[in-house]
Amino acid sequence: MPNNVIEIRHVSRHFGPVHAVNGVSLDILEGETLGLIGHNGAGKSTLFKMMLGLIPPSSGSIRIHGTPVHGSAFRELRRAIGYLPENLAFYDNLTGLETLQFFASLKGCDRNSCPVLLKKVGLGHAGHRRVDGYSKGMRQRLGFAQALLGSPRILFLDEPTNGLDPEGIREFYQMLNELNQTGVTVVITSHILSEIQERVQRLAVMKSGKLHALGTVQELREGVNLPLTIRLRLQCTPQALKEALNGAAVESLDTQDDTTVIRCQRMHKMELLRRINTLGESVDDIVVREPSLEDVFLGYAG
Amino acid sequence: MIEFTQIKVIAAKEFRDRIRNRWVIAVAAIFTLFALAITYFGAAQQGEVGFRNIEFTIASLVSLVIYLIPLIALILGYDAIVGERERGSLDLLLSMPITRMELLLGKFAGLSLALASSTLVGFGLVGLLLARQTDSTALYHYAGFMLSAILLGMVFLSLAVMVSVIAKDRARASGAAIAVWFLFVLVYDLALLGVLVLSGGTFGEALFPVLLMLNPADIFRLLNIFNMEDLKNFYGLATVFPASLSNPWLLGSMMVGWIVAPLALAQWRFK
Numbered sequence: 001m002p003n004n005v006i007e008i009r010h011v012s013r014h015f016g017p018v019h020a021v022n023g024v025s026l027d028i029l030e031g032e033t034l035g036l037i038g039h040n041g042a043g044k045s046t047l048f049k050m051m052l053g054l055i056p057p058s059s060g061s062i063r064i065h066g067t068p069v070h071g072s073a074f075r076e077l078r079r080a081i082g083y084l085p086e087n088l089a090f091y092d093n094l095t096g097l098e099t100l101q102f103f104a105s106l107k108g109c110d111r112n113s114c115p116v117l118l119k120k121v122g123l124g125h126a127g128h129r130r131v132d133g134y135s136k137g138m139r140q141r142l143g144f145a146q147a148l149l150g151s152p153r154i155l156f157l158d159e160p161t162n163g164l165d166p167e168g169i170r171e172f173y174q175m176l177n178e179l180n181q182t183g184v185t186v187v188i189t190s191h192i193l194s195e196i197q198e199r200v201q202r203l204a205v206m207k208s209g210k211l212h213a214l215g216t217v218q219e220l221r222e223g224v225n226l227p228l229t230i231r232l233r234l235q236c237t238p239q240a241l242k243e244a245l246n247g248a249a250v251e252s253l254d255t256q257d258d259t260t261v262i263r264c265q266r267m268h269k270m271e272l273l274r275r276i277n278t279l280g281e282s283v284d285d286i287v288v289r290e291p292s293l294e295d296v297f298l299g300y301a302g
Numbered sequence: 303m304i305e306f307t308q309i310k311v312i313a314a315k316e317f318r319d320r321i322r323n324r325w326v327i328a329v330a331a332i333f334t335l336f337a338l339a340i341t342y343f344g345a346a347q348q349g350e351v352g353f354r355n356i357e358f359t360i361a362s363l364v365s366l367v368i369y370l371i372p373l374i375a376l377i378l379g380y381d382a383i384v385g386e387r388e389r390g391s392l393d394l395l396l397s398m399p400i401t402r403m404e405l406l407l408g409k410f411a412g413l414s415l416a417l418a419s420s421t422l423v424g425f426g427l428v429g430l431l432l433a434r435q436t437d438s439t440a441l442y443h444y445a446g447f448m449l450s451a452i453l454l455g456m457v458f459l460s461l462a463v464m465v466s467v468i469a470k471d472r473a474r475a476s477g478a479a480i481a482v483w484f485l486f487v488l489v490y491d492l493a494l495l496g497v498l499v500l501s502g503g504t505f506g507e508a509l510f511p512v513l514l515m516l517n518p519a520d521i522f523r524l525l526n527i528f529n530m531e532d533l534k535n536f537y538g539l540a541t542v543f544p545a546s547l548s549n550p551w552l553l554g555s556m557m558v559g560w561i562v563a564p565l566a567l568a569q570w571r572f573k
Binding site: 105107 | 398
């Protein structure tokens with residue numbers, strides 16, 4: 001059983017009358033990748049900042065490896081934490097390499113590791129160029145290199161693929177996967193849900209400052225109980241299909257041209273497929289689609 | 303526990319930035335030009351051109367520096383923290399193993415070093431010219447003038463850093479910085495003078511020197527003028543300011559107090 005790396009207990013944070021985070025309790029396990037999702041303003045960034053000790057909670061407590069994130073002892077832990085903020089801003093007058101060296105000095109890690117790290121994130125060629133000439137994607141890569149300084153054991157990544165092209169996104173998740181295999185704990189937010197659903201072990205859904213749901217993608221899917229869709233291309237008439245499905249638990253059935261879309265609950269899926277199978281050669285094509293993470297997310301947070 | 307390495311890293315970056323964007327050299331050049339102009343043309347109104355008594359040269363330079371250095375220091379430091387916040391780089395900085403106090407002190411130290419370098423180079427060059435024509439006592443006074451100018455710069459940098467912590471955005475910070483300049487450099491003395499005149503000179507004889515001490519610009523003036531006999535009489539200051547308070551160490555300590563207090567307030571407000 002993995003240990004808890006981050007323990008969040010009854011944490012609330014309000015800014016005046018606004019409850020940005022409201023009574024959140026959450027354990028993040030060693031070596032896991034946890035996705036934190038929610039609408040804009042759901043409280044993700046505030047929770048992130050509280051986990052990093054950037055703002056104190058109004059009530060409740062957050063501990064990382066048993067150490068409160070507020071207090072002098074947390075300084076040492078920060079050396080083992082990497083953070084990639086959502087709105088990344090660097091110093092335009094510095095080169096990529098100088099930027100990395102500056103943060104390496106602050107983190108107390110070897111400045112000689114910086115060129116290697118730049119190469120790792122695909123900026124080996126641009127290290128001596130000033131950051132004001134960097135594209136959004138290049139800045140994001142530099143931000144990721146910065147987060148990796150000092151080989152952190154915990155990574156906080158706020159919208160890490162912002163501004164990256166598809167190749168960059170693929171490379172990023174490849175690196176994340178490698179890190180994950182070495183036991184690094186990752187907390188990640190993304191608004192592109194389809195992108196993170198296969199890359200996280202668990203998801204935490206936030207809504208209006210509260211933790212609305214927590215579990216694996218599969219658990220969340222089952223929890224929200226959304227219908228799945230079966231898309232058919234048929235040679236037979238819609239009437240023949242309706243007869244075959246007669247009495248089965250179908251939520252909806254729509255036909256347009258030669259394509260029919262059936263929505264049903266997961267537990268009725270096999271029953272329906274068996275009945276469709278009775279149509280034999282009249283069925284040209286069949287596609288079963290699980291509810292997407294977007295659907296699940298909207299089910300919880302919508 | 304303060305980690306001095308962290309202060310050093312921040313200070314080195316701030317200083318290097320100012321060297322690189324030629325801020326240090328540009329401000330040094332401004333100081334040199336003004337100082338040269340004052341040294342050689344300061345007595346033009348009296349129909350003289352050229353080098354005069356060094357005490358009067360210092361007095362003219364003091365009048366210049368009292369306006370210029372606070373302004374430059376405030377411009378240099380007003381966005382130290384609020385600039386980082388507005389740009390979005392503050393969160394990343396604070397996620398590093400650095401405390402807010404170390405960040406503040408690092409910023410302050412780096413900017414102070416930049417301003418002190420400009421002051422030393424700018425006025426030092428003129429000092430070298432003067433050295434050929436004057437004795438060691440006069441040079442001692444000139445060195446004292448440069449040192450006090452550096453302290454004055456640090457006081458207003460400290461105030462600027464405080465403004466940059468408290469202000470919500472850069473626009474407000476720049477407004478507040480200008481207000482600080484007006485208050486200490488223009489309004490304060492005028493108000494004091496007004497009260498003195500209106501009260502027919504009876505207003506708090508004991509209070510007046512204390513009130514002068516509450517303005518770092520006035521302390522700077524006192525530091526430079528009280529140590530030179532000719533000027534002291536010229537300004538008539540000796541009649542209103544007790545000699546017991548004119549000890550340069552006391553005045554210097556007051557300047558240091560003016561450096562520490564705004565920084566302490568900034569640290570307290572930096573949440």
